[in-house]
Amino acid sequence: MAGRIIPIMPAMPPDGGRQRLRRWAQAGFFVLFVLAPVFNLLRFDLVAGHAWFLGFEWHAGLEDFSAGNIGALEAVQRVIGRVLLPILAAGALLIGVSWRWGRLYCGWLCPHFSVVETINTFMRRAIGKPSVWEPRTLPPREPDGTPVHYDRLWWLVTAPLAVGFAFVWAVVLLTYLLPPFQVYSHLLAGAPSRNEFIFITAGTVVLSAEFLFARHLFCRYACAVGMFQSLAWMGNKKAMVVGFERDRAADCATCYSACDHVCPMRLKPRNIKRTMFTCTQCSQCISACATTQRDNPNGPLLQWVSGEAARHNEAAFSAPKQERKTREE
Structure with a gap:
């Protein structure tokens, strides 16, 4: 045995x-x-009147201005350098990540x-x-x-x-x-x-x-944070997107649209990018497709794509419409 x-x-x-x-x-x-x-x-203490960052006090530097130790111009420079620039840097990092992914x-x-x-x-x-x-x-x-x-x-x-x-x-x-x-x-x-x-x-x-x-x-x-991420993402045609192998759409007949049902944002992952404006890249649709197609030798129909593959993915959706338009003309 x-x-x-x-x-x-x-x-x-x-x-x-x-x-x-x-x-x-x-x-x-x-x-x-x-x-x-x-x-x-990271927090702002209303009692102390200043922020905290990584365990250190973070002051805008206006105390010296109130005490008359610095002029208005230097006070403005401190606000820009200690408040506005860090906020803009954090926002730029978020937008940069969103632009690509x-x-x-x-x-x-x-x-x-x-x-x-x-x-x-x-x-x-x-x-x-x-x-x-x-x-x-x-x-x-x-x-x-x-x-x-x-x-x-x-x-x-x-x-x-x-x-x-x-x-x-x-x-x-x-x-x-x-x-x-x-x-x-x-x-x-x-x-x-x-x-x-x-x-x-x-x-x-x-x-x-x-x-x-x-x-x-x-x-x-x-959500303003989500909205700005979506706008940055939509502005990049080569950004990472959930790609759908349209030429294998017949394989979806063996599934029950599991990718649609698992989406927490209630989107249709096999659709074009502009209808996926609020996609959070959680990849639950990709995981669901991999699960339902686990016995398919060709693999899942959904996967992350970027670069030229992302641009081609969108073009594949518009091609049938263009073909129909040509035939009608």
């Missing part, structure tokens, strides 16, 4: 572990988002988007849809064939989870403005100050509504 083979490590998923890596990146950045104020990595920050790091995806998962189990505005129920299975059972009782998890995330966000945002240890000590003692209570209560109510009903809409239309 042949010996039994006991696997030491789990088999690599069809997407090469891309989604596993992305989840770790999201989790790590969420922890950073929560702890950054605690360790003074799209909204990678949104899909791989953004703490808000990780909340969006988490609530999507639980809301789908509650109502069969990742959003209350979704017109149709999704197929009750994952791309790998694992069944998903829908039950309204999942609302007992979904709603408290959304409110819990909202509360955490409200508290964390407050620590970016007030001394974190003051905020947390007041909460642990059950005696927040009047202003702290108002901020946390209002933030929890507003964010709860947003997480439950408008989280996708916020990412699409209200």
